[in-house]
Amino acid sequence: MRWEDRGKNLWATFTADMQRYTGKEVRPWSRKFLKQLARAAYEHPALLAVVVYRYGQWVKYRCRIPIIRQICDLYYFLLYNWVRTRLQIDIPRTTAIDAGLRIDHLCGIIINSKANIGKDLWIKPGVIIGATDTGTPYIGDNVEIGVGAKVLGYVRVGNNVIIGAQAVVVKDVPDNAVVAGVPAKVLRYRTPPEEAQTPPATQQIETAPAPEAMEPPPAA
Numbered sequence: 001m002r003w004e005d006r007g008k009n010l011w012a013t014f015t016a017d018m019q020r021y022t023g024k025e026v027r028p029w030s031r032k033f034l035k036q037l038a039r040a041a042y043e044h045p046a047l048l049a050v051v052v053y054r055y056g057q058w059v060k061y062r063c064r065i066p067i068i069r070q071i072c073d074l075y076y077f078l079l080y081n082w083v084r085t086r087l088q089i090d091i092p093r094t095t096a097i098d099a100g101l102r103i104d105h106l107c108g109i110i111i112n113s114k115a116n117i118g119k120d121l122w123i124k125p126g127v128i129i130g131a132t133d134t135g136t137p138y139i140g141d142n143v144e145i146g147v148g149a150k151v152l153g154y155v156r157v158g159n160n161v162i163i164g165a166q167a168v169v170v171k172d173v174p175d176n177a178v179v180a181g182v183p184a185k186v187l188r189y190r191t192p193p194e195e196a197q198t199p200p201a202t203q204q205i206e207t208a209p210a211p212e213a214m215e216p217p218p219a220a
Helices: 010-022 030-044 047-061 066-089
Strands: 110-111 128-130 151-153 177-182 183-188
Touching: 010 047, 030 047, 047 066, 151 177
Parallel strands: 110 128, 128 151
Antiparallel strands: 177 183
């Protein structure tokens, strides 16, 4: 996500976030959607942190009426501090995270306010995306970060990447890679989503011609 795009299309972005919990096959904001969303909020309390994060972006980047903005700003800081202390999830509203954010469970999750992250980020408990003296991370689309993993400093994580549990990423990660270890190293490469969804080319199977009918043996 570009920095200047923060706060744009927030309703579509928020809907995409919620669909990561309910599944994209359910019609957004239908009765079934809301029912599954309520169940997901019970199973994954970190969903509330996603709601507060997007609400904070709406207040900062979209709310234009001064008095209403001040009231909503105060309400946001109360919610933000509740999420940070009770759920132990710290995601400042200035962080650039594109649509499709999903956080499973809670506890020990910190994302730097200057991190730049693409679509469909999936975070597990204990994840830290932090800055060092080299800068802050840049993370692409469709990235899954495992339990307790760390992404530190000015590194570029490509698209369609899986970062294993307890991995420490301090170097760039190419597209479609699966990395693990301390420091993280590439274990293998995944199939890109566009190739995985493309059905294999149909092959025409030549059928053998039917055998000719056998003539009955001559009469004795």
